[in-house]
Amino acid sequence: MPDTNIVSLPVKEKPTFKSKMARLGKRIVRDRQLLIIFLPGLLFYLLFRYGPLYGLIIAFKDYSVFRGIIDSPWVGFEYFEKFFNAPEFWQLFKNTFLLGFLTLVFSFPAPILLALLLNEVRISWFKKGVQTASYLPTFLSVVIISSMIIDFLSPTNGIVNKILNSLGFASKYFLIDPDWFRPIYIISEIWTNAGYESIVYLAAIAGISPTLYEAAKVDGASRLKMIFSVTLPSILPTVLIMLILKTGNMITIGYEKVLLLYNTMTYEVADVFSTFVYRKGLLANDYSYGAAVGLFEAFVAMALLLISNYASKRMGGNGLW
Amino acid sequence: MVGQRKFGLFDLLNTIAMALVACATIIPLVYIAAISLSDTASVTQGKVWLWPQGLNFKAYAQVLNDIKIPRAYLNTIMYTALGTFINVLMTCLAAYPLSQHEFVGRKYWMFLIVITMFLNPGIIPNYLIVKELGMIDTVWALVIPNAIWTFQLIILKSFFEGSSSSIREAAKVDGASDYRILFSIMLPLSKPALASIALFYFIGHWNSYFLPMIYLNTDTLYPLQVVLRSMLVFNEGSGSALVEAAALAPQAKKNATIVLAMIPVLMVYPFAQKYFAKGVMLGSEKG
Numbered sequence: 001m002p003d004t005n006i007v008s009l010p011v012k013e014k015p016t017f018k019s020k021m022a023r024l025g026k027r028i029v030r031d032r033q034l035l036i037i038f039l040p041g042l043l044f045y046l047l048f049r050y051g052p053l054y055g056l057i058i059a060f061k062d063y064s065v066f067r068g069i070i071d072s073p074w075v076g077f078e079y080f081e082k083f084f085n086a087p088e089f090w091q092l093f094k095n096t097f098l099l100g101f102l103t104l105v106f107s108f109p110a111p112i113l114l115a116l117l118l119n120e121v122r123i124s125w126f127k128k129g130v131q132t133a134s135y136l137p138t139f140l141s142v143v144i145i146s147s148m149i150i151d152f153l154s155p156t157n158g159i160v161n162k163i164l165n166s167l168g169f170a171s172k173y174f175l176i177d178p179d180w181f182r183p184i185y186i187i188s189e190i191w192t193n194a195g196y197e198s199i200v201y202l203a204a205i206a207g208i209s210p211t212l213y214e215a216a217k218v219d220g221a222s223r224l225k226m227i228f229s230v231t232l233p234s235i236l237p238t239v240l241i242m243l244i245l246k247t248g249n250m251i252t253i254g255y256e257k258v259l260l261l262y263n264t265m266t267y268e269v270a271d272v273f274s275t276f277v278y279r280k281g282l283l284a285n286d287y288s289y290g291a292a293v294g295l296f297e298a299f300v301a302m303a304l305l306l307i308s309n310y311a312s313k314r315m316g317g318n319g320l321w
Numbered sequence: 322m323v324g325q326r327k328f329g330l331f332d333l334l335n336t337i338a339m340a341l342v343a344c345a346t347i348i349p350l351v352y353i354a355a356i357s358l359s360d361t362a363s364v365t366q367g368k369v370w371l372w373p374q375g376l377n378f379k380a381y382a383q384v385l386n387d388i389k390i391p392r393a394y395l396n397t398i399m400y401t402a403l404g405t406f407i408n409v410l411m412t413c414l415a416a417y418p419l420s421q422h423e424f425v426g427r428k429y430w431m432f433l434i435v436i437t438m439f440l441n442p443g444i445i446p447n448y449l450i451v452k453e454l455g456m457i458d459t460v461w462a463l464v465i466p467n468a469i470w471t472f473q474l475i476i477l478k479s480f481f482e483g484s485s486s487s488i489r490e491a492a493k494v495d496g497a498s499d500y501r502i503l504f505s506i507m508l509p510l511s512k513p514a515l516a517s518i519a520l521f522y523f524i525g526h527w528n529s530y531f532l533p534m535i536y537l538n539t540d541t542l543y544p545l546q547v548v549l550r551s552m553l554v555f556n557e558g559s560g561s562a563l564v565e566a567a568a569l570a571p572q573a574k575k576n577a578t579i580v581l582a583m584i585p586v587l588m589v590y591p592f593a594q595k596y597f598a599k600g601v602m603l604g605s606e607k608g
Contacts, residue, residue, distance in 0.1 A: 027425040033499035034418040035425070041415025041469060042430070048450060048466045049437040055446035069449070114342065120335050122328075132594060133343040136350075139586050139593070141528030143546045144579050147553050148349050151572070157367045159352065195346065223331050252441075256531045260553060274444070281445040282535055294443025302439070 059292040072288075079292035088276065096272040096297075099182060100250040106186050108246055110194040112239060115201035116227055131202075134195025146260035149188055150175065176265040185261065185270075189254070197242075204238040205231060244312050248305030251297065273297040350583070357381070357576035364572050380573035381581075389540070389548050390578060397544040400533075401526040404464040408522040409515060411468040412477055417503045419474075420481030421489065438471050444535075451536060462536035463529070463544075470525075473518040480514035481507060517596035520589055527585060545582050552578065 015023070028035065054069075059079060061072040083089060114134065121127040137145070152159050153174040161171040174180045212230050221229065255274035262270035273293060281290015351371050356364055360375030368374050384390050418424045419431060447466065456462040488510075492502045508515065530546035537543060552575050 024425070031418075031423070031425045034421060037414050037499060037503060038418040038424075038430070040411060041474075044411060044415075044468050045434055045437065047454075048447075048468070049440075051450045052442035052446035053440060055449050056442050058446070058449070065452075069453075117335055117338060120331070121339055122332065123336075126336070126339070130339045130343045133346045135594060136590065137346055139524050139528075139590060140583065141530065141546055141586075143528075143530045143549045143553070144582060147549065147575065147579060148353060150553060151353075151576075152349070157365060157572070162367050191345065195342075223329075259531075260550065277444055282448060287445055287449065290445040291443065294445055298441050298443060301441070305439070 056291060056295055058288050059295045061288060063288040063291075065287075075288075079289050080296065082289065083293050083296065088271070091268065092271060092273055092276055095269055096251050096253060099185065099253055099270075099272060102182055103186050103189055103253075104246055104250050107190045107193065108243065110190045111197035112201055112235075114194055115198040115205060115235075116231060118198065118202060119205050119231065120223065120227070131195070131198075134198065136195070137192045138196035140192075142254070142256045142260060145188060145192060146257060149184060149261065153184070175261065176263060178266050178269045181262065181266045181270045185257070188257070200238060200242065201235055204235040208234045240312055244305075244308045247308035248301070250304055251301050353576045354580050357573055357580050359573060361571065361573060380571075380577035383571075383574045384577045384581065387574075389543070390545070392541060393543050393545045393548040394581065396542060397527060397546070400460060400463050400544055401523060403460065404526040405519055405522045407464050407468050408470070408473075408526075409519050412470075412474050412518060413503070413508060413515070415469055416474055416477040416481055417499075417507060420478045434471055434474065448535060457536055458538045458542065460542070463526075463533055467525075467532075470522070473521060477511075477514055477518055480511055484510060513596075516592070520593040520596065523589060524586060524593070545578075549575075549578055549582060 058069055058072065060074060060076060061069070062075045062078075063069065063072045118127060118130060121130070153161070155161055155171045155173040160174070165171060174184060208231065212234070213226060216226050216230050251273070253272045253274060255272065255278065258270055258272060258275050259278065262275065274297065277290045277294045277297070280286050280293065348371065352369075355369050355371055355373045357380050358373035358376055358378070359369045360377055360379070363369050363374035415434075419427060419434075421427070424430075451457060451462050451466055456465065484507075488506060489499075489502055492506060497506075528546060529544075530550055533542075533544050533547050534550065537547070
């Protein structure tokens with residue numbers, strides 16, 4: 001450090017490296033108890049959140065269980081090339097984007113609509129009751145929800161087919177029909193999440209100043225008019241933030257549910273990046289290939305998040321950062 | 322704000338729509354329960370709607386006498402209890418130092434932690450870490466690798482921040498150590514926040530099927546959700562698996578298992594509900 005010998009003026013004291021270190025040392029000694037308390041959490045993050053990031057290098061290696069991560073030979077982009085040239089690649093790409101995009105388009109407005117309508121309910125016990133019921137599905141397990149879907153759509157005694165039969169239609173085996181996979185997935189996503197997600201919008205609505213409504217009332221605005229010109233514009237910033245988040249997570253498909261609902265008959269529409277990773281990586285033990293596909297998926301997801309954040313800022317809205 | 326208006330057409334339609342929403346969530350659950358309490362003949366003939374036909378508890382007796390299900394239920398209880406305990410303890414330990422503005426390196430630690438919410442290495446690297454640590458096929462694989470959910474950590478940290486700095490200073494003056502401040506002062510003061518994060522962890526463990534499925538290989542260690550899954554999907558990949566499963570697993574028994582799996586969640590649900598809005602709002606502020 002060149003300036004350690006310069007006697008600095010009291011006003012413009014520039015901290016030297018040494019004095020910084022000394023101060024840091026003092027703070028560490030002062031906070032030693034806090035540091036000890038923090039240690040388990042720090043170890044957890046290093047081992048289980050940063051450890052896997054390090055483990056990602058196997059995507060560029062020919063990983064074998066016996067050699068371990070470090071000693072497995074490097075292969076560069078071999079597994080990525082293998083994936084890009086795989087016959088499934090475009091199908092997986094299309095399925096992931098289409099399922100993610102359609103889910104976003106159809107399920108994004110649902111909680112907003114629910115919040116707007118719930119807000120118009122005057123009878124408070126009824127409002128509370130509907131809210132309580134609508135949050136519930138979020139807390140049910142994927143296995144239970146999938147089980148209900150399979151039951152209700154069963155061709156032998158599922159309730160949906162019973163209704164179809166009573167209307168004079170033949171029974172339909174929905175779960176092996178590729179045309180029905182996406183609608184089933186999307187409807188079940190809405191059923192599961194719309195209620196819970198409406199909380200954010202209800203909270204935003206609760207924050208709207210009552211004077212806005214009073215002014216609108218004086219101007220003789222109808223209820224519907226008030227929804228469209230007071231409530232909706234007021235919650236727009238929240239809607240935008242949620243939209244960025246959702247767009248960023250668009251291709252992060254709920255693979256846990258897809259794994260339970262898909263089968264060979266519906267692979268052509270239901271197989272997505274993450275289910276492919278599970279089959280290739282864990283069921284077929286091709287760890288490096290699975291890691292490469294997973295890394296590609298994470299890369300695309302990150303790009304989507306950055307793009308949607310940028311787009312929102314460009315359009316004059318808020319960004320996440 | 323809008324008090325005196327009369328109950329108009331809009332209100333009528335809206336009330337009907339909202340009632341339909343409530344029914345759409347409740348009816349499937351009632352239907353499941355009704356099937357589980359009905360006799361086999363009524364179920365196969367499709368006579369059951371929302372009320373059990375030929376009310377009986379045979380399906381529940383079958384479930385209790387099954388070799389796998391009671392054990393899986395106990396496994397789930399054990400994993401959930403141990404997992405939730407570890408989760409809450411670890412989250413408290415990490416949240417307390419981070420809630421102190423003076424804490425050395427606080428900004429850097431927070432950055433290190435928050436950024437992991439956006440970095441998702443995927444299934445395989447997570448699996449390999451667990452494997453390298455020798456946790457495969459042990460309960461530790463289920464409770465250690467997700468010991469802290471960053472989202473819950475941020476919520477608890479914000480809660481601690483709301484009450485802590487003056488308390489800590491006062492206690493420090495009295496010569497209390499940070500361990501004492503955390504366990505004897507902060508935690509008793511934070512019961513509502515602890516209850517809230519504990520409920521989310523609880524439900525997370527209770528409902529988890531994917532991690533136990535990939536980390537456990539021994540049948541006797543399987544939790545309930547994995548056993549329930551095996552009643553749905555017999556072997557992966559075969560197109561007719563669902564048909565076979567439907568024929569082989571008696572519906573009433575399966576639905577009885579589902580009801581038993583849902584009961585604990587339904588029991589904590591009223592308590593959990595109180596904390597939803599708070600948790601969601603804190604989360605969205607931090608974005």
